[in-house]
Amino acid sequence: MSACVPTRAPDPTRTKRMHQPQSPPPTPPPTPPRRFRIAGADVSASIAVFLIALPLSLGIALATGAPLQAGLVAAAVGGLVAGRLGGSPLQVSGPAAGLTVVTADLIQRYGWRTTCAITVLAGLAQLGLGCLRVARTALAVSPAVVHGMLAGIGVTIAVAQLHIVLGGTPESSVLDNVRALPAQLAGLHPAAVSMSVLTLTLLLLWPRIPGRVGSVLRKVPAALVAVSGATLTAALAGLSLPKVDLPSWRSHALAGLPEGPVLGVAAAVLTTTLVCSVQSLLGAVAVDKLAASRPELLAGESGRSGASARVGRSDLDRELLGQGAANVVSGVLGGLPVAGVAVRSSANVQAGAVSRNSTMLHGVLVVIAALLMVPVLELIPLASLAALVMAVGIQMVSLHHIRTVTRHREVLVYAVTTLGVVVFGVLEGVTLGVAVAVAVALNRLARTRITYEARDDETETGGIHYVRVRGQLTFLAVPRLSRTLHLVPRGAVAVVELDGSFMDHAAYESLHHWQSTHTAQGGTVEVTGRAGTRIAEPVGASDCRCRPWTPWRNHQCEGPESGPGRGETADRPGGENGWTGSSGSPGSPDPADSTGSPGAVEPSGHQLARGISAFQRNTAPLVRGELARLAREGQQPSQLFLTCADSRLVTSMITSSGPGDLFVVRNVGNLVPMPGEESGDDSVAAAIEYAVDVLKVRSITVCGHSGCGAMQALLNMEPDGARTPLRRWLRHGLPSLERMAAKDRPWARLAGRAPADAVEQLGLTNVVQQLEHLRAHESVARALREGVLDLQGMYFHVGEAQAYLLTGAVGGDEVFDHVRAAGLSA
DSSP states (O other): OOTTSOOOOOOTTSOOOOOOTTSOOOOOOOOOOOOOOOOHHHHHHHHHHHHHHHHHHHHHHHHHTSOHHHHHHHHHHIIIIIHHHOSOTTOOEEOOGGGHHHHHHHHHHHOHHHHHHHHHHHHHHHHHHHHTTOHHHHTTSOHHHHHHHHHHHHHHHHHHHHHHHTTSOOOSSHHHHHHHHHHHHHTOOHHHHHHHHHHHHHHHHGGGOOHHHHHHHTTSOHHHHHHHHHHHHHHHHTOOOOBOOOOOGGGOOOOOOOOSOHHHHHHHHHHHHHHHHHHHHHHHHHHHHHHHTOHHHHHTOOOTTOOOOOOOOOOHHHHHHHHHHHHHHHHHTTOOOOEEOHHHHHHHHHTTOOSTHHHHHHHHHHHHHHHHOHHHHTTSBHHHHHHHHHHHHHHTSOHHHHHHHHHTTOHHHHHHHHHHHHHTOHHHHHHHHHHHHHHHHHHHHHOOEEEEEEEOOSSTTOOEEEEEEESOBOGGGHHHHHHHHTTSOTTOEEEEEEESSOBOHHHHHHHHHHHHHHHHTTOEEEEEOTTSOEEEOOTTOOSOOOOTTSOOOOOOOOOTTOOTTTTOOSSSTTOSSOOOOTTOOTTOOOGGGOOSOTTOOOOHHHHHHHHHHHIIIIIHHHHHHHHHHHHHHOOOOSEEEEEEOOTTOOHHHHHTOOTTTEEEEEETTOOOOOTTOOTTOOHHHHHHHIIIIISOOSEEEEEEETTOHHHHHHHHOOTTSOOOHHHHHHGGGHHHHHHHHOSSSOEEEETTBOOSSHHHHHHHHHHHHHHHHHHTSHHHHHHHHHTOOEEEEEEEETTTTEEEEEEEEETTEEEEEETTTTTOOO
């Protein structure tokens, strides 16, 4: 056999086809022609995105000083090219507000044709980066730097557009615009100001129209309503204002050869590539999170539109390639730089898009508008577009981002980046922000806090001596560590707590040498990690395996006399010390607490005191800093969690939450009384009102569980029984019984299987019914209308340790699905 002939191993899975030697081989059946179909959901979503993109594209072009047609070219190319080739099917690309400052500076320095050439070169650079598969590296940039960059760009946009809103012309820099504001205010143009105020008013009030009429009207984008209202008013009033001027496409300027200093053009290409890439990749990640809230996209189920294509996670390297191709085409055709746009992408997902066809169809609509709607577009006042872009710039300074970076102690990075972008420019500001972020990280890495504390107790050892190390333990901290360790008296019980993820060899040798010496002198040493878990087996420690802040296993302390039942006694299974919680639960035992025989059952009051003592000694030092912050700032929970009083439901464990995360309400049967039916018990309604109106929670979860005693009592309740307090309370669950018995109501079930018994069926139905009760409360209904609150149903199977979320109606049933299957993260 020739070496050039490839060999093929026999495939055991391939079926052999036999035919007669003299007969021709069988002819394969003809392949039916593929039909190109566009789902109805994609059509409606593309129209919604188009109505948002059209005014914003013109406004961003106006803010950059580019030809207004350049904004339409970029919007069309972003929809068609990036939409077709990109790796994020639901992300919508186009001229982005984050590129406004960069593009405006390039146009002023090099002119429009050179700016187009820089856009082409930036696109080629993106293609190269995509081929190198380095897209994930861009996400390593600190979020504080990214948010600070966007905030600085937003401030620059807002200050510049304020001059056009007032009827004037912006200057070249932020400082110049600020200095020119007094003169601009002295020479107001009433017509321009009135149209700007009208635009901002409609933009602000349109999403807040209440009632059913408002829910219908809000489907029309506020940006389109604001610009259309100002345009119509200006036309009817006959106001003399500067308006959109779209020159003939025959005179449209295309890209030319770059002119200018080589280093300046290279820096411009680098800046454009950086801003476009980071904004697009972060936008793709954000779109993935939005898509996760729509399980039908991730599960591949056919929706109402008949779409069956599954939308997976974004391919960031492919997205970078798509963005690069779009920038090359946009630059060649004389368009603005292209990037993923958060406003349009979120509108696309929320409008029900199921594939990339919606993005591409929106680009087609932009092309049609640019060719056929020129007379209508030229009626738009420039002041209205400036007001729209100014509002977008203000929104880029996000209070949520500021609170986030403050909570993570990165406000310095955010502030430096923002001021750097405002004063010096985008590339300079980002460089400053990255430098400060690196300096802060190095400071945190090098800073190590070592403290010593001695606590007296009633034992013969004279107390426990704690040495706490906060931060990374390197050779720089060895002298301080050595001095602190030698403060522990000879023969004492010592606990060394290491709250860090790294210990170098020098620190290990120093700590190990001291431990050996202290143990030889009759003392005991226990080295624990950040969560109180044992790192090294302490010399002289007891056989108790439980420690605070260890993973919850429902195991108990094993004394030396415990039998094979893991410390269980005949009187009470599970031993004497209760459970060990994941956050330093009160039941966490300690060798110093051991009293009496291992198998004895002590009074519950003693258990409580022992638990509190263990918390104060072991857990309180670990959570004191966080609780002190919560005490200063007050509680700011994001969720109201309403669940049953069953002792097996540990909300913080199920939701992986900590202090300050959840506002928890527990009652028998996780019931929500209808308004007006509380009969003297307003506790649940008061908690709901307080959580929604005062704490401003963003979601309410009703959580039922398997084996619920309240549901069993509901099933067994006799109509003529005694009116006990329990029966009076459980009457709020009677609608759930009626719902389960009704044949015309949706059936509640778990994904993949039928309910195990009537108790489980009632528990699932009860969660759905209590969500309806929640919607009847005035504060909840108002928050739902405003779009600031979500309701969630949850079911926890105790025996399986499995949580299920209510994902919505599937095949006529209300289905509770696995969290992982629903595309959500725990």
